[in-house]
Amino acid sequence: MHYGIDDIAFSTTHYALPLSELAQIQGIDVGKFHVGLGQEEMSIPAHDEDIVTMGAAAAKRVLKDVDLSEVRTVLFATESGIDQSKAAGVYVHGLLGLPTTSRVVELKQACYSATAAVQLGLAMVQRHPKQKVLVIASDVARYDLGSSGEPTQGAAAVAILLSANPRLLRVEPESGLHTTDVMDFWRPNHRNRALVDGQYSIRVYFDSLTAAWQDYQEQGGAPFADFIGFSYHQPFTRMAVKAHQNLTRAIGHKLDSDQINAQILPTTNYNRRIGNSYTASLYVGLISLLENHPEDLTDKRIGLFSYGSGAVGEFFSATVVPGYQELLRKDENIALLDSRELIDHETYLKLQDYPEPTDGGEHPIASATQGEFRLAAINNDQRIYESR
Numbered sequence: 023m024h025y026g027i028d029d030i031a032f033s034t035t036h037y038a039l040p041l042s043e044l045a046q047i048q049g050i051d052v053g054k055f056h057v058g059l060g061q062e063e064m065s066i067p068a069h070d071e072d073i074v075t076m077g078a079a080a081a082k083r084v085l086k087d088v089d090l091s092e093v094r095t096v097l098f099a100t101e102s103g104i105d106q107s108k109a110a111g112v113y114v115h116g117l118l119g120l121p122t123t124s125r126v127v128e129l130k131q132a133c134y135s136a137t138a139a140v141q142l143g144l145a146m147v148q149r150h151p152k153q154k155v156l157v158i159a160s161d162v163a164r165y166d167l168g169s170s171g172e173p174t175q176g177a178a179a180v181a182i183l184l185s186a187n188p189r190l191l192r193v194e195p196e197s198g199l200h201t202t203d204v205m206d207f208w209r210p211n212h213r214n215r216a217l218v219d220g221q222y223s224i225r226v227y228f229d230s231l232t233a234a235w236q237d238y239q240e241q242g243g244a245p246f247a248d249f250i251g252f253s254y255h256q257p258f259t260r261m262a263v264k265a266h267q268n269l270t271r272a273i274g275h276k277l278d279s280d281q282i283n284a285q286i287l288p289t290t291n292y293n294r295r296i297g298n299s300y301t302a303s304l305y306v307g308l309i310s311l312l313e314n315h316p317e318d319l320t321d322k323r324i325g326l327f328s329y330g331s332g333a334v335g336e337f338f339s340a341t342v343v344p345g346y347q348e349l350l351r352k353d354e355n356i357a358l359l360d361s362r363e364l365i366d367h368e369t370y371l372k373l374q375d376y377p378e379p380t381d382g383g384e385h386p387i388a389s390a391t392q393g394e395f396r397l398a399a400i401n402n403d404q405r406i407y408e409s410r
């Protein structure tokens with residue numbers, strides 16, 4: 023029996039800021055964002071959107087034809103949590119009407135925790151092959167205005183349904199791991215925006231990838247030549263290209279730029295338009311790869327590198343299941359991105375003032391979105407979601 027990803031889908035926000043707008047305001051050549059970072063737009067949440075509404079919207083897409091009684095576990099991965107105690111997944115559980123006979127928990131380790139959720143969920147499915155595990159990765163990436171990280175903000179959620187005999191991807195058991203205690207990116211409890219040592223974080227990412235690849239090889243993983251493509255965590259899409267160049271150089275598989283592009287660029291179509299979505303970003307890249315690779319991927323092997331600053335890295339692999347094309351939603355996904363409302367810089371600045379009341383009062387939130395789920399109010403320090 024195989025275990026892996028039975029279905030996967032993303033959701034993102036109501037608004038998007040074209041990076042040309044930011045470049046113009048900041049007096050920066052837009053080539054730095056479009057070419058240097060590989061980013062065109064970044065998704066920006068409306069005041070009535072957050073990790074819960076995005077997570078519920080993504081999960082709704084993969085649960086459409088699923089018997090909900092089979093879903094007994096929901097693992098919610100995020101680094102932009104909305105409560106220090108209650109798991110965001112419990113709100114999603116309620117919004118989706120999942121069975122009370124289920125467990126829900128939130129996981130954290132920067133952008134890495136969705137991969138921990140996938141590995142934990144696969145172990146659960148292996149133990150109970152009739153059950154399905156729902157993994158939700160949902161994040162809003164926020165840096166200080168004017169900081170080097172500002173053009174790499176973004177927001178999205180990915181829902182991943184894990185099962186036995188999956189219809190999309192068989193995740194292989196070998197995994198390469200690397201953990202090291204470093205300060206490349208972090209967000210102390212008193213801040214709602216992350217702090218980052220940008221250039222250092224890139225170097226730590228490179229080192230983590232090489233070390234995780236080496237461990238993957240030591241654990242009996244497939245040789246480099248057996249992979250058709252690689253989905254990497256994408257804080258900005260150019261990072262995936264740079265990381266692949268660095269890895270191939272480090273392990274003596276020097277590729278020319280056409281070969282690098284063929285193995286990486288199909289993973290970047292959606293993240294170029296969404297921006298960094300932290301835990302979700304690797305899996306948005308995976309969806310892009312499946313939907314935009316020019317070749318038939320049936321039975322081909324894909325490498326996945328998950329990186330969470332601080333820092334944990336994991337390299338693992340999966341093979342594509344025959345018939346996978348029937349589960350893809352390329353047109354729907356492009357339409358979802360096209361349907362976002364493009365905003366100017368002034369509107370972007372107004373949206374920075376997102377609702378975070380501390381007075382314990384009643385704060386209804388005006389409706390800006392048209393999606394099925396919205397944050398309707400924050401009353402008495404409680405978040406009130408509605409489904410419509």
Ligand code: CAA
Pocket residue numbers: 051052053054055057058059133170171172173174206207218219220221223224227255256257258261298300329330331
């Ligand atoms: N046309 C084309 N390219 C241009 C250009 C132009 N006019 N101007 C500059 N560039 C290129 C630069 O040459 C550079 O490319 P190379 O690295 O290939 O040389 C690229 O644009 C970026 O320029 P800088 O390095 O000067 O940019 P910066 O220092 O202002 O910021 C950054 C880059 C450090 C990544 C910053 O965006 C940042 O701090 N981002 C947040 C941290 C981050 O994403 N780190 C990634 C690893 S950590 C991680 O992955 C976890 C996570 O999710 C945060």
